[in-house]
Amino acid sequence: MNPSSGRSRPQRPRHETVAALRPAYRAELADGPQAFFEPLRLTCPWCGSARIGGHLRTSDLLQHKPGNFRIDRCHSCRHLFQNPRLNARGLDFYYRDFYDGLGERQLDGMFSGRAASYRRRAASVLPYVGEAKRWLDVGTGHGHFCEVAREVLPDVVFDGLDRSDGVDLAAREGRVERGHRGGFTELAPGLTGEYDVVSMFHYLEHSTEPIRELEAARATLRPGGHLVIEVPDPDSRYARLLGRWWLPWLQPQHLHLVPMANLRRALAGLGFTVVAEQHGSAHEAVDLVAALWLALDEAAPRDDLPWLPARPGRVRRALRTAVLLAGVPALLLATLADRILARSAEPLGLANAYRLVARRD
Structure with missing residues (x-):
């Protein structure tokens, strides 16, 4: 179930795509x-x-x-x-x-x-x-x-x-x-x-x-x-x-x-x-960096998503960006640790x- 790189279609701004999807998601979540x-x-x-x-x-x-x-x-x-x-x-x-x-x-x-x-x-x-x-x-x-x-x-x-x-x-x-x-x-x-x-x-x-x-x-x-x-x-x-x-x-x-x-x-x-x-x-050497990313993404304000009631305001979008940028050094260290530990993943049971x-x- 992989995405496509071969489709040619016009790309509109993401926030417009999200806005167009929002009514259908809102209706489906009514129950x-x-x-x-x-x-x-x-x-x-x-x-x-x-x-x-x-x-x-x-x-x-x-x-x-x-x-x-x-x-x-x-x-x-x-x-x-x-x-x-x-x-x-x-x-x-x-x-x-x-x-x-x-x-x-x-x-x-x-x-x-x-x-x-x-x-x-x-x-x-x-x-x-x-x-x-x-x-x-x-x-x-x-x-x-x-x-x-x-x-x-x-x-x-x-x-x-x-x-x-x-x-x-x-x-x-x-x-x-x-x-x-x-x-x-x-x-x-x-x-x-x-x-x-x-x-x-x-x-x-x-x-x-x-x-x-x-x-x-x-x-x-x-x-x-x-x-x-x-x-x-x-x-x-x-x-x-x-x-x-x-x-x-x-x-x-x-x-x-x-x-x-x-x-x-x-x-x-x-x-x-x-x-x-x-x-x-x-x-796959991704466990630590993926866990850290999931935690950062959970802690940061939500992105603009069609299953949310409304688009986040400018302040919340800026705060999200700041939280994720602050985590970049830790993500780099986690990536390095993943690669080092991958060499011994099998004997360590990882x-x-x-x-x-x-x-x-």
Whole structure:
């Protein structure tokens, strides 16, 4: 779910765009944020145990849309999940203007600037998928990973799948050979046995039904093909040290945070054999600087946002700028600390993600 860099459209001033969006947001919030949630679950969605309890409470620290969110932990299998979970209306509301619309240009810069990370992903699985011919990247967004991965795997044909229209752009720009638009579980029956590799990079945590996504991956893989999964690691020490400021909680978008042991067992139950487990190469060196930025952004007066009642005045906008500028030295130090600690992220238990490569037997 990456933003687009290839769309050409006139850009009007941001405050005009925000003002134009405000009436629609005001109407949608008329019933309050409670309209965006399913009923509270009383059992774990992973194992069915009733031994669940509150683990973390937070708000939307990135967009600052109204609402409060709770992550529960299962005390039987240790699975973490949003509870109550967003319903379809809530998912639409909280995703809107994040990857597209108002947030598109900002997110495009972030995703398109991660070539080194994408190259590292492709290189890390090369020993296991070196003979692959066709690769499906699920949740491909605008296909930035596929574009970079071709440098590492020039003989592989990359296709992409995503719910957003970004996948159409990826196909037009030549980043993917074919773009499949829609939900993976719905499209999988039409793609049975087509692929040597299926990848899910930071996709599974967004899914409402992760096991069904794994079943879809199995269906689209040829026997002997490989599934590559990368997800946030809820067992990272950073998750405990940073609390609600740990970026990979990413509420309200992340619905499930799966401990590695749970995912390994689920894969085994579906007929996969895990051939590689990677922590250090899956780690992104952003934990400290992201936590500090989230805290600064929360402390500063709000930016002009369409889900707020009115545009902040000039004084509040100036105060926001002053707060963020004052934090720049600390942000630079946090960035340096992240890079230094990244060298030992795996032995220190700080890796914020893990990657599994599993062969369909």
